[in-house]
Amino acid sequence: MEELGQKIRSLRLGKGLSIKKLSTLLKINYTYISHIERGKSIPSEHLLKKIAKKLGADEEELEILSGKIPEDIKKILYEYPIEAPVLIRDALGSYVALKQLSFLKDKEKRLEQFFTPLDIASGMLELIGGNKTNQNARIIDPSCGDGVFLKAAKEKALGFEIFGCDIDSEHINSVKSQIPEGIFIAGNALEALLQQEGSFDFAVGNPPFSAQDNLVTDKYILNNYRLGLGKKRQAVEILFLELFVRLLKRGGKFSIILPEGILSARPHKYVRDWLASNTVIYCIISLPRNTFKKTSSKCVIISGEKLVPEGSNRGNAGSSNFVKYAVFHRGNFSEVVNMVKNKNKNSIKQAELINTEDWRPENLVFIKMRQLCKKPDWACLGELVKLRTGFVKYGKDRIFDSKPKKRSCQLIVAKNFLPVTGLDLDKARNFIDADNSSFSIKAKINNGEILFVRVGVGCCGRVAVFDGDNDAQADDWIHILTPQQGVDPWYITSWMASSYGQRLIKLISHGVGTVSISKSSLGQLLIPRLDKNTEEDIAGIFKAFTKQQIQYGLWVDVLDEIFGKHIKNLAVLVPLPTVKRQHPLQHHQYQSQPSI
Incomplete structure (x- = not known):
C-alpha cells in the first residue's frame, strides 16, 4: 500500500509544485512538508484537509493513509467484527478485478497503449547507450506503463537515477514495488512533466497512441506545445514526441516508438520538420505488425539526440549527420540493433532525409533499390x-x-x-x-x-x-x-x-x-x-x-x-x-x- 508521504509527494509533483511553493500555499514551514513526505511526521486532520484541497486529492483517502479510520467505517467494524472484514475482502477483490478489466478495455479503446516486449525495450536502450554504466545519469520514461524500459535500464546499467510517469496509478504502484529507488509520478505526463524540461540525459518509451475519436483537445495542454499551439486537437503521440525531446538536456538521447504514419503522412510533414530541426536522428527502425499483443498497428522506432535548446533558431544543424535505417522482420531484435550500431550499409544524410516525403525505412530501402535498378534493365x-x-x-x-x-x-x-x-x-x-x-x-x-x-x-x-x-x-x-x-x-x-x-x-x-x-x-x-x-x-x-x-x-x-x-x-x-x-x-x- 502507498504510504501517506509518498502519496502527497506524488500529488505535489503531479501539480508541478516544489516543496517551498506548497508550503507557501498551506502557510506552513517547508521543512514540515519534507518531514511528512519522508514519513517522519503525520499531519493533523485540519492540515490533511488543506493538503487535499490544494492538491486536488481525495480527503478520505489521505485520512485513511494517515492511519485514521472514518467514523462510519469504524461503526460498521464494531457492529460486525467478524462479517465486515470478510465482506470487505470479497468486495475489494471483485472491485479490483472489474476495475482492472474496465481500465484495460478503456485504455485500448482510447489510447491504444500496448506494452513493449522486453527485447525491443532493451534494444532501444542499447541504441542510445542506455545499456552502459551511467553514473548519476537521469533516465525517464514519460509513459512507463508496466515499467519495462526502466526495469531494463536498471538491469543493464549501474548508477541511473530512474524516473517514470504514467496516467494510471496502478501501474505506478506496481513499478514502484519493483524499482523502489525510482521516482514515479501518477498523472498526465503532458502536464505533470513540463516543469522537468531540460533535466534528463535519456528519455525512452512507448507513449500511448490516440484513437481517432480521442485526440487531445485540452487548450492548456495544446498551448504548451509547439506541435499543439493554435490547433483545436492533436494526436497524443505527437505531443509525447515533443515532450520526450524537451525533457532532455542538450545532447540528451531519446528512443521512442511511434505509429508509422508520422513518418509518411503528408499532413504530418510539419512534425518531421520539427524533429529534424531539433534533433540529430541516429536511426529509424521499422517494426513488423503484431509486435505488440492485441494490435497489428504498424510502428517505428526513432532514436536520436537533442540538438539544441528546444525552439532556438539554429536551423537543421544536424543535417550533415547520417541517419541509419533498417526493417525488422521478426526474430532476434538484437541483430538489427548490432547492424544499426555498426557499419550499416543503409544510411541517408539527414539533409537528404528532410527533403524526402516518406521517411519510412521501407521507402528508403525502395529508393535505394530504384537508384541501383536502372534503365534499360528495369x-x-x-x-x-x-x-x-x-x-x-x-x-x-x-x-x-x-x-x-x-x-x-x-x-x-x-x-x-x-x-x-x-x-x-x-x-x-x-x-x-x-x-x-x-x-x-x-x-x-x-x-x-x-x-x-x-x-x-x-x-x-x-x-x-x-x-x-x-x-x-x-x-x-x-x-x-x-x-x-x-x-x-x-x-x-x-x-x-x-x-x-x-x-x-x-x-x-x-x-x-x-x-x-x-x-x-x-x-x-x-x-x-x-x-x-x-x-x-x-x-x-x-x-x-x-x-x-x-x-x-x-x-x-x-x-x-x-x-x-x-x-x-x-x-x-x-x-x-x-x-x-x-x-x-x-x-x-x-x-x-x-x-x-
Missing part, C-alpha cells in the same frame, strides 16, 4: 500498364445477387484471390447487373488485364491475370492494370508473384492500422526488363503453374531461381529478408516445364 510498372481502381457501393446500396442473371456480371472481390497469385471465382459469388447502383463500366474487367488487391493486412499484394470468358467487374479493393501494347500480362504478374516482387510490394505498402497501396505507389513498382523471348518463356512457365493450380509454395522457388539466373546481381539489388521456403518444387517437375 522499368516502373506505371510505364508498362495503365492503372484504374474498381468500384462498389456501400451501406444500403450494397446489394448483390448470389446467382447470375441474364446480362449480369460477377463482382470480383479480395476473397476471390488465392494466396499471392491466382483467382478462384467460386470462393465468393456476387453478381450485379447494369441497373445495380454498384455497376460501373470503368470497373469492368477485360480479358488479359491484371488484378491487384490494394488494401488489407492479410491480402494486400495478391495479384492475378484475368483469363476467363466471364463478364466481371472489380470492387474498390482492387486495382485494374491494363498492359500497354507489347507487354505480356503473364510476365508482369510472374515478377509480382515472385519472392522478389512481393518484397518490393511490401516496401511500397502504407498504413498503421491496415495496409494499402495507392495507384501512384504501385506505378513506381520496379519491373525487370529482359529480352522478348525470355519474358515470353517465363510468362509461359508461370501460366502453366497457375493453370495447373499447383500450390504457390511449391513452385515460387523455381520462379525465383529463373529470375536470379537472368538478372545480374538480383540478390544484391532486391535482398530478401526471409529464408527460402521449405517445400520447393520437385526437380523433375521443373524439368518438365519449358526451358529458358
Whole structure:
C-alpha cells in the first residue's frame, strides 16, 4: 500500500509544485512538508484537509493513509467484527478485478497503449547507450506503463537515477514495488512533466497512441506545445514526441516508438520538420505488425539526440549527420540493433532525409533499390500498364445477387484471390447487373488485364491475370492494370508473384492500422526488363503453374531461381529478408516445364 508521504509527494509533483511553493500555499514551514513526505511526521486532520484541497486529492483517502479510520467505517467494524472484514475482502477483490478489466478495455479503446516486449525495450536502450554504466545519469520514461524500459535500464546499467510517469496509478504502484529507488509520478505526463524540461540525459518509451475519436483537445495542454499551439486537437503521440525531446538536456538521447504514419503522412510533414530541426536522428527502425499483443498497428522506432535548446533558431544543424535505417522482420531484435550500431550499409544524410516525403525505412530501402535498378534493365510498372481502381457501393446500396442473371456480371472481390497469385471465382459469388447502383463500366474487367488487391493486412499484394470468358467487374479493393501494347500480362504478374516482387510490394505498402497501396505507389513498382523471348518463356512457365493450380509454395522457388539466373546481381539489388521456403518444387517437375 502507498504510504501517506509518498502519496502527497506524488500529488505535489503531479501539480508541478516544489516543496517551498506548497508550503507557501498551506502557510506552513517547508521543512514540515519534507518531514511528512519522508514519513517522519503525520499531519493533523485540519492540515490533511488543506493538503487535499490544494492538491486536488481525495480527503478520505489521505485520512485513511494517515492511519485514521472514518467514523462510519469504524461503526460498521464494531457492529460486525467478524462479517465486515470478510465482506470487505470479497468486495475489494471483485472491485479490483472489474476495475482492472474496465481500465484495460478503456485504455485500448482510447489510447491504444500496448506494452513493449522486453527485447525491443532493451534494444532501444542499447541504441542510445542506455545499456552502459551511467553514473548519476537521469533516465525517464514519460509513459512507463508496466515499467519495462526502466526495469531494463536498471538491469543493464549501474548508477541511473530512474524516473517514470504514467496516467494510471496502478501501474505506478506496481513499478514502484519493483524499482523502489525510482521516482514515479501518477498523472498526465503532458502536464505533470513540463516543469522537468531540460533535466534528463535519456528519455525512452512507448507513449500511448490516440484513437481517432480521442485526440487531445485540452487548450492548456495544446498551448504548451509547439506541435499543439493554435490547433483545436492533436494526436497524443505527437505531443509525447515533443515532450520526450524537451525533457532532455542538450545532447540528451531519446528512443521512442511511434505509429508509422508520422513518418509518411503528408499532413504530418510539419512534425518531421520539427524533429529534424531539433534533433540529430541516429536511426529509424521499422517494426513488423503484431509486435505488440492485441494490435497489428504498424510502428517505428526513432532514436536520436537533442540538438539544441528546444525552439532556438539554429536551423537543421544536424543535417550533415547520417541517419541509419533498417526493417525488422521478426526474430532476434538484437541483430538489427548490432547492424544499426555498426557499419550499416543503409544510411541517408539527414539533409537528404528532410527533403524526402516518406521517411519510412521501407521507402528508403525502395529508393535505394530504384537508384541501383536502372534503365534499360528495369522499368516502373506505371510505364508498362495503365492503372484504374474498381468500384462498389456501400451501406444500403450494397446489394448483390448470389446467382447470375441474364446480362449480369460477377463482382470480383479480395476473397476471390488465392494466396499471392491466382483467382478462384467460386470462393465468393456476387453478381450485379447494369441497373445495380454498384455497376460501373470503368470497373469492368477485360480479358488479359491484371488484378491487384490494394488494401488489407492479410491480402494486400495478391495479384492475378484475368483469363476467363466471364463478364466481371472489380470492387474498390482492387486495382485494374491494363498492359500497354507489347507487354505480356503473364510476365508482369510472374515478377509480382515472385519472392522478389512481393518484397518490393511490401516496401511500397502504407498504413498503421491496415495496409494499402495507392495507384501512384504501385506505378513506381520496379519491373525487370529482359529480352522478348525470355519474358515470353517465363510468362509461359508461370501460366502453366497457375493453370495447373499447383500450390504457390511449391513452385515460387523455381520462379525465383529463373529470375536470379537472368538478372545480374538480383540478390544484391532486391535482398530478401526471409529464408527460402521449405517445400520447393520437385526437380523433375521443373524439368518438365519449358526451358529458358
